[in-house]
Amino acid sequence: MRLKSLQLYTDNPEEEFAVSGHRACQGCAEILALRLALKIFGKDTILCMATGCMEIISTPLPTTSWKLPWIHVAFENAASVAAGVEAGVKILMDKGKIARKDIHVVAIAGDGGTSDIGFQALSGAMERGHKFTYICVDNEAYMNTGIQRSSSTPYGAMTTTSPPGKKGIGQSTWKKNMPEIIAAHNVPYVATACPSYPFDLFAKVKKARLTQGPSYLHILSVCPTGWRIPSSEAVAYGRLAVRTGMFPLYEIEDGRWRVTYSPEPLRPVKDYLKGQGRYRHLSEESVAIIQERITSEWELLKYQCTIK
Amino acid sequence: MKAIKGVEVSIAASVAAKLAKVEVIAAYPITPQTHIVEHLADLVADGELDAVYINVESEHSAMSACCGSSAAGARTFTSTSAQGMELMHEILFIASGMRLPIVMASVNRALSAPLSIWGDHSDVMAARDTGWIMLFCENGQEVVDAIIMAFKIAEDKRVFLPLMVNLDGFSLSHVIEPIDFPSQEEVDAFLPPYDPIYTLHPDKPVTMGAYAMPELYTEAKYAQEMAIRNSKVVVKEVMEEYGKKFGRHYNIVETYNIDKADVIFVALGSVGENIKTAIDSLKDQGKEAGLVQLRLFRPFPAEEILAAVKGVKNIAVIERVMPAGAPNGPLFQEISTVVHMSGAEVSMTNYIVGLGGRDVLPEDFEDIYNDIVSGKNSELQDEKNFTVIGVRA
Numbered sequence: 260m261r262l263k264s265l266q267l268y269t270d271n272p273e274e275e276f277a278v279s280g281h282r283a284c285q286g287c288a289e290i291l292a293l294r295l296a297l298k299i300f301g302k303d304t305i306l307c308m309a310t311g312c313m314e315i316i317s318t319p320l321p322t323t324s325w326k327l328p329w330i331h332v333a334f335e336n337a338a339s340v341a342a343g344v345e346a347g348v349k350i351l352m353d354k355g356k357i358a359r360k361d362i363h364v365v366a367i368a369g370d371g372g373t374s375d376i377g378f379q380a381l382s383g384a385m386e387r388g389h390k391f392t393y394i395c396v397d398n399e400a401y402m403n404t405g406i407q408r409s410s411s412t413p414y415g416a417m418t419t420t421s422p423p424g425k426k427g428i429g430q431s432t433w434k435k436n437m438p439e440i441i442a443a444h445n446v447p448y449v450a451t452a453c454p455s456y457p458f459d460l461f462a463k464v465k466k467a468r469l470t471q472g473p474s475y476l477h478i479l480s481v482c483p484t485g486w487r488i489p490s491s492e493a494v495a496y497g498r499l500a501v502r503t504g505m506f507p508l509y510e511i512e513d514g515r516w517r518v519t520y521s522p523e524p525l526r527p528v529k530d531y532l533k534g535q536g537r538y539r540h541l542s543e544e545s546v547a548i549i550q551e552r553i554t555s556e557w558e559l560l561k562y563q564c565t566i567k
Numbered sequence: 568m569k570a571i572k573g574v575e576v577s578i579a580a581s582v583a584a585k586l587a588k589v590e591v592i593a594a595y596p597i598t599p600q601t602h603i604v605e606h607l608a609d610l611v612a613d614g615e616l617d618a619v620y621i622n623v624e625s626e627h628s629a630m631s632a633c634c635g636s637s638a639a640g641a642r643t644f645t646s647t648s649a650q651g652m653e654l655m656h657e658i659l660f661i662a663s664g665m666r667l668p669i670v671m672a673s674v675n676r677a678l679s680a681p682l683s684i685w686g687d688h689s690d691v692m693a694a695r696d697t698g699w700i701m702l703f704c705e706n707g708q709e710v711v712d713a714i715i716m717a718f719k720i721a722e723d724k725r726v727f728l729p730l731m732v733n734l735d736g737f738s739l740s741h742v743i744e745p746i747d748f749p750s751q752e753e754v755d756a757f758l759p760p761y762d763p764i765y766t767l768h769p770d771k772p773v774t775m776g777a778y779a780m781p782e783l784y785t786e787a788k789y790a791q792e793m794a795i796r797n798s799k800v801v802v803k804e805v806m807e808e809y810g811k812k813f814g815r816h817y818n819i820v821e822t823y824n825i826d827k828a829d830v831i832f833v834a835l836g837s838v839g840e841n842i843k844t845a846i847d848s849l850k851d852q853g854k855e856a857g858l859v860q861l862r863l864f865r866p867f868p869a870e871e872i873l874a875a876v877k878g879v880k881n882i883a884v885i886e887r888v889m890p891a892g893a894p895n896g897p898l899f900q901e902i903s904t905v906v907h908m909s910g911a912e913v914s915m916t917n918y919i920v921g922l923g924g925r926d927v928l929p930e931d932f933e934d935i936y937n938d939i940v941s942g943k944n945s946e947l948q949d950e951k952n953f954t955v956i957g958v959r960a
């Protein structure tokens with residue numbers, strides 16, 4: 260098994276497009292996810308990034324950590340900027356002003372830039388069918404402004420705007436299901452991924468790259484700073500998220516659902532929750548509520564995968 | 568002989584964008600801008616204009632997509648009004664800060680609340696310091712000529728800034744006027760293809776829209792400020808070349824009957840035609856009024872305004888926006904700043920007219936003239952610093 264993994268890894272391009280010198284926190288899985296994904300997208304890629312951690316850590320003027328053409332316009336518009344770039348590149352090729360080649364546009368935003376403020380722009384761009392890949396790097400809160408809740412923050416998690424207290428348990432709503440919402444736009448390729456499973460990630464990026472229309476990747480990106488875990492544990496917590504069913508790995512290709520890695524039997528969610536400072540305040544009762552929800556969501560996902 | 572056609576001004580504006588061979592249009596409908604974007608959609612659908620038309624889901628995305636396509640190197644156009652401009656507001660600053668030569672037809676309209684679809688300058692005045700070059704048009708022919716000139720100005724390598732062509736909602740956008748369209752060959756000879764310095768392309772990767780630490784932000788903003796200030800020269804050059812090539816001559820500040828005037832009106836946009844009518848009528852009565860009209864509003868043509876109002880005793884600044892708690896309207900504040908800094912001794916009065924599409928007639932300007940000359944208005948102005956024409960108490 261080990262050898263096979265090694266083989267898989269060396270098959271993938273060595274070239275890096277997210278290079279050293281950036282200011283991400285130690286153990287940041289968000290930059291890891293992008294570094295891995297960009298290897299597969301390759302050289303002929305244009306990046307359109309929303310405001311957020313990845314933008315701030317990478318481009319203080321006059322430096323940059325991106326070896327690809329890169330543009331940041333604002334927080335809520337990565338998808339519409341990508342639509343404009345795609346349109347611009349297309350018409351310039353059609354008119355023969357630039358040489359024809361397969362340039363791929365990739366929009367990147369955090370969970371806030373995706374599921375909250377950028378939601379409308381994303382929905383519009385997906386519905387219009389632009390050929391580009393949208394990546395949500397989901398660290399489950401607004402980390403760049405200091406750990407505030409987003410609609411992608413899981414139930415029970417503590418953030419600075421969903422603090423637990425006498426009357427509250429932390430985040431009081433369930434994580435918004437972005438992949439399913441995007442799939443409802445008839446997007447030809449939607450997938451979840453996590454850099455703790457790099458080969459699964461590579462395979463999905465490859466598919467997204469080849470999709471002749473919009474594609475959407477929702478990547479769980481562990482944030483040691485916001486999750487209050489040691490930076491050495493980021494990859495381990497990504498694995499735990501998948502193995503407990505908190506963050507299942509699946510893809511929806513032309514409407515067909517498929518789990519790409521089955522962690523059954525699922526590990527108890529408490530294995531994932533314990534050790535994370537953001538869940539430290541949870542009672543056993545709250546953990547039981549989460550367990551129940553995660554189990555039923557996993558069952559539902561399996562059902563969706565068998566009948567579709 | 569060239570055929571001069573009667574055309575709705577909105578349609579003429581979209582034909583001008585077509586003559587400029589725009590390559591990407593990202594737009595969202597809002598009255599009274601709709602006819603512009605609808606006609607452009609027709610032109611693209613019929614294959615008369617080889618462009619990508621992006622039907623975005625909001626004005627915020629319209630301006631965002633325009634930033635993307637302009638950064639990719641495509642000639643980019645959009646149009647909006649009122650609430651649409653407000654929804655773009657955030658991105659207007661970014662377009663200018665990133666030095667993207669997007670051209671927008673801004674069909675001026677009142678802002679909510681109360682909801683009003685009719686014309687005034689509330690929208691553009693709220694956007695006046697977004698770093699866009701701003702032209703104002705008096706009639707349909709000017710709109711067509713301004714849109715063609717706009718690309719040449721915005722894309723000039725000394726400028727690289729977005730440009731807004733302002734035209735009054737309904738009172739200009741929806742009227743049918745005789746328009747002399749230049750031929751495609753003439754426009755092609757005048758307006759070369761967009762030749763950007765940097766584009767988003769994998770063969771030569773660049774980073775656009777990076778953030779600046781405190782030690783660089785001021786310098787970046789100063790460079791941008793110098794660019795918009797220095798763009799005045801380019802606006803003048805382009806207007807001069809346009810006059811030579813097409814026979815229609817424009818100045819950044821236009822004057823009418825200023826030489827002997829007791830009162831000079833200063834105004835923006837289509838109201839200028841009514842003021843001219845009033846000036847002619849006053850002349851018949853042996854009274855002399857003049858008009859100074861700003862075609863260019865950003866960068867602010869201070870020297871040209873000063874030269875035009877030199878020696879006059881009374882200046883009446885006419886504007887179509889409520890001051891919202893400010894001492895006066897925005898145009899008044901700007902004109903009075905340059906006039907008073909020059910040391911000129913002049914009485915200045917501020918009139919608010921035509922809010923939310925309220926009719927403003929030549930007679931109103933005759934009344935203003937008479938009030939100023941007879942000193943009747945000074946009491947009113949002392950109290951409020953401005954007078955709203957026709958307001959019912």
Ligand SMILES: Cc1ncc(C[n+]2csc(CCOP(=O)(O)OP(=O)(O)O)c2C)c(N)n1
Binds near residue numbers: 369409
């Ligand atoms: C219109 C607007 N509102 C608020 C902000 C402030 N802001 C910048 S980044 C950010 C949070 C980003 O969170 P997310 O998208 O989840 O990305 P992360 O930083 O967690 O990777 C916020 C609130 C902004 N830039 N623009």
Ligand code: SF4
Binds near residue numbers: 283285286312483
């Ligand atoms: S705060 Fe979190 S997401 Fe942001 S750079 Fe640090 S580890 Fe990465």
